[in-house]
Amino acid sequence: MSSRSPTPPQEPTPSRLVGSLAVAGFLSGLIIIGIYVATLDTITENKARELREAVFRVLPEVTQMQKLQYDGERVVLKENGKDDENTLYAGYDDKGNLAGYALASDGPGFQDTIRVLFGYQPANNKVVGMWVLESRETPGLGDKIYKDAAFVTNFDNLSTEPPIVTVKRGTRSRANEVDAITGATISSKAVVRIINQGVEKWHQRLPLPGNEPQLKSEGRT
Amino acid sequence: MDDLIWIFISALLVNNFVLAYFLGLCPFLGVSGKLETSFRLGLATTFVLIITAICSWFLNTYVLTHAPYLRLISFIVVIASTVQFIEMAIKKLSPALFQSLGIFLPLITTNCAILGLAIFATNRGYGFWEGLIFALGAGAGFTLAMVLMAGMREETGINEVPALVRGTAFNLIIAGILSMAFMGFAGLFSST
Amino acid sequence: MNEFLTAPAIMTGLGLFFGVILAVAYRLLKVEEDPRLEHTEELLPGTNCGACGEPGCVPFAQKLLSGEVKPSECTVASADDIDAIADFLGVDAGEAEKRVARLHCGGGKAQAYQIAEYDGFESCRAAAVVSGGGKGCSWGCLGLADCEVACDFDAIGMNDNGLPTVDVEKCTACGDCVEACPRDLFEVLPLSQKLLVQCNIPLAGQAVTVLCTAGCDGCGKCAADAEPGLIEMKDELPLIHYDSGLPVTPKATARCPTGAIQWVEGDQFLDPNQSHENRKRYAQLH
Amino acid sequence: MGLLFSLRRSFAHGVHPEHHKEQTADLPIQRVPFCSRYVMPLGQHIGAPARPVVEVGQRVQRGQLIGEPGAFVSTALHSPVTGTVRDIGPHRYIDGNFRPAIEIEADPYATQQLPRPTPIDWRSLDIEQFIAQVQHAGIVGMGGAAFPSHVKYAIPEGQQIDDLLVNGAECEPYLTNDHRLMMERPEAVIHGTEIVRQKLGAKRATIGVEKNKPESIAALKAQIGERPIEVVALEVKYPQGAEKMLIKAVYGIEVPAGELPRDVGVAVNNVGTIVAIADYFDSGMPLIERIVTVSGPGVAEPANLIVPLGTPIREVLRFCGGLKESTREVIMGGPMMGTPIADLDAPILKGSSGILAFTAKETGRPPEYPCIRCGRCLEACPYFLNPSRLAKLGRARMFEEMKEQFHVMDCVECGACTFACPSNIPIVQLIRTAKDNLRQRKG
Amino acid sequence: MATLSNKMNAYDEMLKGIWRDNPVFVQVLGMCPMLAVTNSAVNAIAMGLATFFVLVSSSFLVSGMKAIIPKQVRISIYVIIIATFVTVADYTLLALFPAVHKELGAFIPLIVANCMILGRQEAFASKHSVKFAVMDAVGMAGGFLLAMFALGSVREILGEGKLFGISLFGENFEPWVIMILPPGGFITLGLLLLLFNWVGERRKQFLAQVAAVD
Amino acid sequence: MSKHDPKLLLQSAPLLRQGMTTPAAMRDVWIALLPASLAALWYFGLAALLVLLTSIAGAVLTEWLFTPRERRAITLHDNSAALTGLLLGLTLPPALPLWMAFLGGMASIGLGKIIWGGLGSNIFNPALVGRAFLLATFPNAMTTWTAQSGPADFLTLHASNLALPFMQAPTVGAGTDAMTTATPLNLMKFEHQGTDLGALLLGNTSGSLGETSALLLILGGIYLFLRRGLDWRIPLGILGSAALFSAALFLIEGDKYPTPLFSLLSGGMLLGAIFMATDPVTSPVTPKGAWLFAIGVGLLVVLIRVFGGFPEGMMYAILLMNAATPLIDRYTQPRAFGRKRATK
Ligand SMILES: Cc1cc2nc3c(=O)[nH]c(=O)nc-3n(C[C@H](O)[C@H](O)[C@H](O)COP(=O)(O)O)c2cc1C
Ligand SMILES: Cc1cc2nc3c(=O)[nH]c(=O)nc-3n(C[C@H](O)[C@H](O)[C@H](O)COP(=O)(O)O)c2cc1C
Ligand SMILES: Cc1cc2nc3c(=O)[nH]c(=O)nc-3n(C[C@H](O)[C@H](O)[C@H](O)COP(=O)(O)O)c2cc1C
Ligand SMILES: Cc1cc2nc3c(=O)[nH]c(=O)nc-3n(C[C@H](O)[C@H](O)[C@H](O)CO)c2cc1C
Ligand code: SF4
């Protein structure tokens, strides 16, 4: 009991209350913007690198990429603005030829939402790579969807026509089949379902072969 | 529609705020000793969660697109002020409602379930309805966990729990076992 | 660089906006409350023990504000705390006389006869409802510690003789033991009242001695030895009139044949040979 | 369901203890000889104690009034013997406490004859006079609770008794006093029933007897004649004799909690009470003796006895050959609801239906285990309480909750729950402790 | 107030937070971050350090400005101060340790809601000098860090057989998956608290014995 | 018969007791479980015996270690700790490393019972707490089901049984895979493949030790019922509601969902409904509450089995309803005699 004021504290004027709140807000705004600006470059760079790594992982033999946006009718180059569910990435090889698209898709897994990025070549209905961006699947079981190399490589060359199906481990025989992970059938199926949904969503939107967006500049972002 | 249902079920059972995300533990451990109170706190929390969902959607859509770096602080300021305003209004307009729900409001505004909801909803890019359903599910899940916990604590209160165990340690262990039981909901409606 | 302006601007705006709203709301929606209540409450111990006779600390605080009670009536708060409250409210702290719970029975295992054997739930009240628990004296202490359990301040312990001993230091005079005892043996008395009757039996003579060697047999010697008028024999028991203002001395205990009346400084039952002591004193006097 | 229960002539829940009545069921009622010292507690009944109207040293005749009713809910007290008043003061009562009592030393040379019978013309009495007479006769309920009978007959304005229910269930194990009474004096039972029925203005009377007493049922039926009295054979189940259960079994009516039988138009009397009334109006003899079953494995010679009130239990047992070496516990009343006796000098009271002695075999119990919430107590409790919860709360000293939420005050302490409990939890004792606590708080 | 402060020993203030008044084991504060991110020792330490930074800086600022903050809006202002420092911590982590930031994810902003931080401002920093406020903050945050580390390492050791990512028991160790799952968090913290109580009890008994001998 | 002699006992009435005691009630459950336990030995050989014995040992040892000295004599004597161990053992897969079975026994009693204050005070079924703990801790080992060995090779042991404490089973991958099979529920959930009802009744399918033979479990249930050892409402309510729910699903889409009969006879349904949901300590005491509890369990099992992530839902369904038991009890107080409504 350190504050033993004999009388209850006086009430200050409302304007002083409002004023001090405003001042606090002002100062805090200043500090925040300071740190934001100071870290902005590094953060953007980190993010870009991460993204590039992910895109390069799901699209083999790609060396350059650019960000695109589906605007409701067509796919256009995205210069800036926030990413949303209609954002996609195109990957190009050394010579600037389009090698495929990197598409993000998500859906419920065993525990929580799983978000994956997968490489897709609409020309030959193929998934050419898969990378888990986000998941809270059980360590030791569900996390094999990104930790188990055998599972991840399932997606390196996978036909999506007819849609991908999961089969019991070791019984994979067709081009559209994925070996499930023993003990994590559900997570495996979830990944497949998420990719199928992604393919379904994007297949119609992507430009036909020949109409692909060209690589602008030297592949920024 | 399916998505909305899954968001609700997920927040209610599979990814219960308290039992899977560890959000709102202070009131969960502190208040869940009495059933009546727990239930009312649950209702009040659901109410604040809904307010939060609305505020955060508003901020995300109209303010933060210009200044994303202000996300955290503006959430805090706006949610806290709105709730405080509502609290004063209830106190004045309906003392009965204030007695049953309002007295919890200050307690709730400072807990992490509220901020957690705003942040999760933003991170996941939820729209208005999604955010609202998420808040409803999270609130219902919080209430469910609170009420189950309160029932168990009232029951164990008259049992011969060893003196050394009684208290927070015991409540955490009960919560742990409850959380283990809630694992049974994992994968609900996502596997088929 | 315009970000350096937006951020502070938005924040200042938010601060102003909500500051004004809340300030206005505060004016319009304010509910009157005594502003001193909160602080008074903080100064109280917050144990909600009820020793003050109020249902808890908050109601006590309310009565403090309205002047119905004095700070010192809280028996749990330390002297410093009481002064602080009195200071804060600008009232008189009040005089508190230290009071403690005293037992009106000295018939432990070694003194009182057991006529039957009790077999059941270990609680005085439970035993009392099963034909008196087998103790010959149906007024005496049953020794199954209901009072010890009831005391929230850990002030009561059961001694080897099966009687509860009250730690004078720890007792806050809350009266819980008075309520718990099925035989109504406790009374909260000022610590300064050192002459105590440790028996409650309304019988006299041999009817008492066949039940308990420490019982008051109603002989009246204490009344005779004390200042005339101080002790009255009522229902075969000495009744001490402290309010008479007459001097109270250990003399009254000197000839008590059973030790039922005692001169107690501090805790009761500290000395297992007390009744023996009484007899010695009697011998010295004559 | 209601129909089903009424067809089965029983109530829901309850337990089936072994009835152990064979020890005394065939033993005719005998009279114990007089002894030297009698103790008549002033308060042997529910209500205010009687006021002594004699002085120490005064000579009293058998049947002479020695105590006046202390209030309306109180009855008169009469001397069980001819002798001299020795003391008026605290004496040990069966509940272990000391209670004011009149001690009478019997005159060893007195004949102990009653004055010549002076029948009372009950037909000419109006209800007030009848009530006054019953109160003056010192008659209280002999079914255990010792509630002054005349109070039951004082029906408040606006209420009407349609049915008189005579309780001959005798559901307590070991006891056979009511059974012997019904067998040996069926005419007195029927006669008493008619007196009370007519005075209360009830249309019908029903005598409820458990099926395990076919001789009693037959004897009663043989005496009815044209009277509007019915004898009903009830299922053998404990506590069939508890009045609300009996009403439920016979009429299918549930007496609301906190209300009395008369609120549903029923008056309930034990057969012993009925016979006491019959005897009083036939001979003018007030209540100075009663029938007591002495039984149990610890008694040398079990018996059904007519015992003058105030006789020390020790004397009754002596007449029955004393206690066996192996006796560990003596109780007054039945084994389910009786009171254990701490001091054998305590006297026989108006409400003492039996003296039972038990040996280590019956009193030795397995250790107490924690409650495993098996629910057997709930299924036993005829009052549909939750004894398991009550016991837990009782231990945790949460008395208010027991009362407010779990209706502890509705418990009649029948003991069915404790009987059924596999964990040997002293449920009834915990309940009684809590009730005692609550009563003290209120007072 | 000055006199009060003078009577106190700054080091005592610091030490009490670490053991006697440990914010987690004794005061049971800040449970949410405590449980949410302690599935490995590294995460626990990162979160602990972020909390440390926020608590110490806010205490410093609050005690420094206590004279000019109006009482009625003090809580709002504390919250603004805390939220500012949390944002600072958030961006710093994101820039310098993106991997750690990814793991801690949503829980860094939740430091704002950690009752321990606001509690210290209200109960201590706003009433004491800068020196004591900082000392107290260091002690409390240190105690928090310690508790985080204890929980994090137990969970990582049993849950993965590793500590700081280094394998402890060889390849064949069977990990206790539950430790990394939510129930494991609750139960382990419960058992740690139990252990803490038990040690405290034993200590009290021991001290009582020593006193008796004296 | 002198004045104070013999010193009489004072015991509160009633003096009579029904005769059934708590240890005897527990013993009845043991007897009722005997056929199913023997079947486990018959089908799974020595491995079954070892798993059962270690889980019992883990349970009993923990009970003994953590019970205050003065209560030890009676807690071990009441047969309940060993029963918990046995029930836990019956829910484990046959090839489980023994050290895990032991740990499971310890978790059952430690987390499921002792912490709560011992017999009668726990809210959750201890055996299932132990199993849930094991499943969450060692999900791989706990979902590795081996084919039945049959009485011929009674003595063969699985290498995995003998794994060193804290270590994985020595042969991961090929070795165990050769022996592993899917349980009827796994087949149903992931392959939409039924199992012959005859096999389910007799028990020659894979699964946990005690769950395979429906017939013997029902036999045990009947024995317990006759001995009044269980509350008949609970198994009846669970089986009834589960049957109705799965019948409804089956009618809607027969080729996707199992038949009701399959639901009732497969997996832990019967073991759970007869022996675990009926644990008196952790189920409601009130009759109405028992019905609610049972229906809740029945619905949850089918919900989890059909729509959830796990092929089997009995354990979680029971644990979840255990958590709700205090609330159920509170709101289903019997209506006291002569009172209008039950108050809460
Ligand atoms: C604690 C625990 C966590 C689990 N986590 C996952 C998971 O993250 N992903 C998954 O597909 N299955 C998980 N499972 C397993 C599923 O419940 C289910 O048994 C499995 O997916 C099907 O088994 P199978 O793949 O061996 O056929 C988990 C099981 C347990 C016990
Ligand atoms: C205060 C009080 C008043 C009673 N008044 C009446 C009454 O007016 N009429 C009546 O028939 N019974 C009355 N009773 C008696 C009860 O109905 C009941 O017969 C008695 O308590 C003993 O019943 P039991 O042996 O079933 O416990 C009264 C009881 C009490 C305690
Ligand atoms: C559990 C219980 C059992 C009882 N059993 C009997 C019994 O068997 N016979 C009987 O006459 N009264 C029995 N009574 C007393 C009756 O409830 C009721 O008080 C009595 O029949 C009223 O008649 P009375 O006032 O003439 O005694 C029992 C009471 C209770 C509470
Ligand atoms: C019918 C019956 C079923 C039981 N079922 C279980 C059970 O499923 N799991 C368990 O641990 N104990 C069981 N027990 C034993 C006992 O009730 C259990 O150990 C307590 O929950 C421990 O407090 C059962 C006992 C009985 C009488
Ligand atoms: S219960 Fe009795 S001994 Fe204990 S503090 Fe209160 S008055 Fe004193």
Ligand code: SF4
């Ligand atoms: S004083 Fe009263 S409560 Fe205390 S032990 Fe004696 S009889 Fe029991």
Ligand code: SF4
């Ligand atoms: S003693 Fe009370 S609680 Fe027990 S069965 Fe009888 S009426 Fe019910």
Ligand code: SF4
């Ligand atoms: S009969 Fe006994 S063990 Fe069973 S619920 Fe009732 S009190 Fe508990």
Ligand code: FES
């Ligand atoms: S830390 Fe989460 S509610 Fe307090």
